[in-house]
Amino acid sequence: MKFLDRLEEALIAFLIAGATLVIFTAVVHRFLASWNIPVIQDWALHLDMSWAQELCIIMFVWMAKFGAAYGVRTGIHVGVDVLINRLSDQKRRYFVLFGLLAGAFFTFVIMVLGARFVWENGAHYAFLNAIDQVSEGMFPGPTTPDMEVQTWVVYSAVPLGSALMCFRFLQVAVTFARTGELPHHDHGHVDGLEEEDEFHPHDAPLVNPASTTGSRKS
Secondary structure, eight states, X not given: OHHHHHHHHHHHHHHHHHHHHHHHHHHHHHHXXXXXXXXXHHHHHHSOOTHHHHHHHXXXXXXXXXXXXXXXXXXXXXXXXXXXXXSOHHHHHHHHHHHHHHHHHHHHHHHHHHHHHHXXXXXXXXXXXXXXXXXXXXXXXOBOTTTOOBHHHHHTHHHHHHHHHHHHHHHHHHXXXXXXXXXXXXXXXXXXXXSOOTXXXXXXXXXXXXXXXXXXXX
């Protein structure tokens, strides 16, 4: 599963970095086009950046879907468990398993419905076209306004992200059923820093003032 974990993290990091770079480039382009500098302004006005907003929206949608699956795996989703934690261990175990399986069932339904929508929205045309089985008059599906990308490619984030999220729910449920442990994310932890730091005041050794005074007198 480490390969899938690294692929998931790499995809999310790529989408965040890519969207940030596109937004930064679009902002710089807007300022350059508004400044009255002969050469730079003319070049910026002829440069078409109308696709930037649409691309960022698509990237953020994909990032949100796969980020939700990452949240299930690492336990960073917000949950209200005050009442559940007051139950006995056996009852709490049943409720936690029910919640995880309910999440898996819900994301499975979204995956199926999303796959059906993507298939009918143009994926069927792309599949038949790949095997040279396209019939005459078959509609290839709509495209996005600015980038003119097939919308089924954009909407594929729904079934793919939901499938990964369903798998993560089942993965956490199996782990909890075996060990009784849930993934927990420590918001105060920073990767690369040691848990114990000798420079922290609370870790400093206590010195007895009496012993110090006695040593001075001697």
